Amino acid sequence: MLNAQNITVQYGEHTVVDHLSFQLQEGQWLMLVGPNGAGKSTLIEAIAQGVLYTGTIQLENRDIRRFRAAQLAQKIGVLSQKNAVGYAYTVEEVVSLGRYAYTAGFLSARDDDGKQQVEHALELTGLTDLRHASVLTLSGGELQRTFLAQIFAQNPQILILDEPANHLDLIYQKHIFSLIQQWLHQPGRAVISVVHDLSLAKKYGTHAVLMDQGKSVSQGTVDKVLTPQNLQAVYHMDVYQWMQDMLSQWPA
Amino acid sequence: MITRSDRFSWRSCVLFSFALVCVMLLCICAGSVSIPLADTLTALWNTLWGLEVPQGISKNIILNVRLPRVLNVALVGAALSLCGAAMQGLLRNPLADGSTLGVSSGAALGAVAALALGVKLPGIPDGGVMLTAMASAFLSLVLILSLAYVLDRSLSTHSIILIGVIFSMFASSVINLIISFAQEHIKSITFWTMGSLSGTGFSHTRILAAALLACGVIILRYGRELNAFAIGEDNARHIGVNVKKVKLIILITVSVLIGICVSIAGSIGFVGLVMPHMTRMLTGPNHKRLLPTALFSGAIFLLLADLAARTLLSPVELSIGVVTSLVGAVAFIIIFCQTRKAR
Numbered sequence: 001m002l003n004a005q006n007i008t009v010q011y012g013e014h015t016v017v018d019h020l021s022f023q024l025q026e027g028q029w030l031m032l033v034g035p036n037g038a039g040k041s042t043l044i045e046a047i048a049q050g051v052l053y054t055g056t057i058q059l060e061n062r063d064i065r066r067f068r069a070a071q072l073a074q075k076i077g078v079l080s081q082k083n084a085v086g087y088a089y090t091v092e093e094v095v096s097l098g099r100y101a102y103t104a105g106f107l108s109a110r111d112d113d114g115k116q117q118v119e120h121a122l123e124l125t126g127l128t129d130l131r132h133a134s135v136l137t138l139s140g141g142e143l144q145r146t147f148l149a150q151i152f153a154q155n156p157q158i159l160i161l162d163e164p165a166n167h168l169d170l171i172y173q174k175h176i177f178s179l180i181q182q183w184l185h186q187p188g189r190a191v192i193s194v195v196h197d198l199s200l201a202k203k204y205g206t207h208a209v210l211m212d213q214g215k216s217v218s219q220g221t222v223d224k225v226l227t228p229q230n231l232q233a234v235y236h237m238d239v240y241q242w243m244q245d246m247l248s249q250w251p252a
Numbered sequence: 253m254i255t256r257s258d259r260f261s262w263r264s265c266v267l268f269s270f271a272l273v274c275v276m277l278l279c280i281c282a283g284s285v286s287i288p289l290a291d292t293l294t295a296l297w298n299t300l301w302g303l304e305v306p307q308g309i310s311k312n313i314i315l316n317v318r319l320p321r322v323l324n325v326a327l328v329g330a331a332l333s334l335c336g337a338a339m340q341g342l343l344r345n346p347l348a349d350g351s352t353l354g355v356s357s358g359a360a361l362g363a364v365a366a367l368a369l370g371v372k373l374p375g376i377p378d379g380g381v382m383l384t385a386m387a388s389a390f391l392s393l394v395l396i397l398s399l400a401y402v403l404d405r406s407l408s409t410h411s412i413i414l415i416g417v418i419f420s421m422f423a424s425s426v427i428n429l430i431i432s433f434a435q436e437h438i439k440s441i442t443f444w445t446m447g448s449l450s451g452t453g454f455s456h457t458r459i460l461a462a463a464l465l466a467c468g469v470i471i472l473r474y475g476r477e478l479n480a481f482a483i484g485e486d487n488a489r490h491i492g493v494n495v496k497k498v499k500l501i502i503l504i505t506v507s508v509l510i511g512i513c514v515s516i517a518g519s520i521g522f523v524g525l526v527m528p529h530m531t532r533m534l535t536g537p538n539h540k541r542l543l544p545t546a547l548f549s550g551a552i553f554l555l556l557a558d559l560a561a562r563t564l565l566s567p568v569e570l571s572i573g574v575v576t577s578l579v580g581a582v583a584f585i586i587i588f589c590q591t592r593k594a595r
Contacts, residue, residue, distance in 0.1 A: 048489070048490060049489070050486065050489060068494070069489070069492050069493060069494040069495075070492035070493075070494070071492075072492065073490065073491055073492025074492070077490070078490040079490075080486050080487070080490065082484075082486070083484070083487070084484070085482075085483050085484065086344045086345075086346070086482065086483075086484075087344075087346075087482050087483075087532070087537035088536060088537055089479070089482075089483060089536075089537050089538065090536075093479070093538055094483060097476070097479060097480055097483065097487075097491055098491055100476060100480060100491045100492050100493060101491060101492035103476075104492055104493070104494075147487070150487075150491070154491060154492075
């Protein structure tokens with residue numbers, strides 16, 4: 001579905017993403033894994049056309065730069081890490097904006113499914129009761145779910161999620177990740193996400209790209225990429241030992 | 253819990269129109285010479301249907317002095333308020349406004365320079381001045397935003413305002429300089445920094461109405477995009493808004509409106525800051541309701557401010573900007589404190 005070749009992003013002299021290539025096929029959940037500053041969020045912004053990059057990204061065999069903004073938004077939904085709202089919009093108003101891509105233009109088209117999709121998205125994310133609440137009053141987790149609901153309302157084929165578990169408590173972490181997994185079951189869909197929790201990456205991901213300093217260190221299926229050796233090389237610590245330590249805090 | 257409909261309802265439209273007409277009538281009647289309401293209504297009604305206006309009614313004051321002025325004040329108020337609302341949404345900054353961003357001063361600088369240099373456009377009286385004012389407003393806006401962006405990539409609330417204020421001071425001193433060199437044919441510095449609508453006529457009404465109609469339609473059509481920007485520019489891009497295009501269109505439209513308002517009425521501060529803010533308390537931040545309501549509230553606010561300017565120290569007439577700035581400065585501080593508290 002998505003084919004990225006030689007993606008390079010530079011901020012001034014500093015190379016943040018360095019000749020990175022990867023492919024995303026239907027049905028895959030690709031985990032971008034790596035330490036802070038590895039360039040994961042920047043890579044996501046490049047796919048979302050938010051930063052300038054060199055190299056090519058093809059979506060359905062067509063250069064992604066040639067899609068109109070609204071066209072692209074019908075294909076790709078992006079959840080970014082910084083989601084703060086300045087004004088007192090209601091949850092429903094924010095989620096409804098997810099339908100923008102279907103009604104864009106000076107003379108807006110009709111969006112017959114719209115209401116139903118918004119309703120469905122609110123339901124999936126457990127926000128139905130909060131629909132009239134002002135987003136300024138929400139907790140971090142509720143806000144995160146609001147923007148997730150916006151993406152579900154947007155109904156894209158590829159979800160690109162930067163830290164979807166951010167601000168979510170364990171219950172919603174589990175809930176949202178299972179939700180995305182279910183969403184993925186339908187044909188023609190795929191997910192790319194940045195996840196810091198390696199266990200989450202391993203449990204839910206099908207494929208992974210392990211990044212360090214803008215480069216891809218290893219990529220392929222999750223089992224092949226997320227090995228103790230690979231992780232140790234990137235994180236400079238014995239990740240496997242650390243996880244065991246963590247688990248041993250909880251006597252069976 | 254807030255329950256609101258998604259659109260500007262007909263009921264509010266009728267309600268606001270009624271309030272606007274009442275305030276306009278009040279403003280025609282009140283002044284250094286006060287006119288009975290019945291006389292005003294008779295004069296307006298008879299003129300509208302081409303009937304003779306009875307003797308004993310100050311027809312001239314009503315029809316040729318106060319009516320055009322009141323119409324112009326309402327149009328300028330509506331335009332400035334709409335521009336403020338659009339910029340506050342676009343920049344996600346509740347303190348944005350023509351005066352706080354320095355756009356009004358930029359427009360005034362352009363207008364003064366055009367007057368001093370004698371820039372003329374064949375066919376349209378004052379066309380050259382207006383065109384220069386619009387261009388200058390747009391250039392100032394681009395300059396201020398890019399400066400703010402260089403200084404602070406996040407375009408935070410405070411750095412934009414800071415640069416806007418510095419730019420305003422700079423523009424005012426240049427205006428002062430130009431006026432002192434070419435005193436003869438340019439209105440006073442007070443006009444350009446504080447604004448006034450005294451002596452404006454129906455020719456101005458036509459221009460203002462046409463500009464507000466054209467620009468207003470564009471801005472109102474972009475209500476949804478402004479909602480997306482107000483939530484966040486990144487989010488706007490992610491949901492499919494063509495952010496560069498929309499931003500450019502809104503900035504140009506706002507510059508055109510402010511340029512025309514300033515070249516006719518001088519720079520009247522804070523209308524675009526105060527009224528969208530107060531309107532938002534009433535309608536919520538959804539621009540589909542906020543923008544049309546801001547048109548009405550801006551018109552009503554400026555009419556009352558103009559009335560106060562004319563009558564408070566009668567027979568001396570204050571600059572309209574004195575009144576709006578008095579109100580606006582207080583409102584600015586309140587909004588500033590609120591945004592500080594919000595983070």
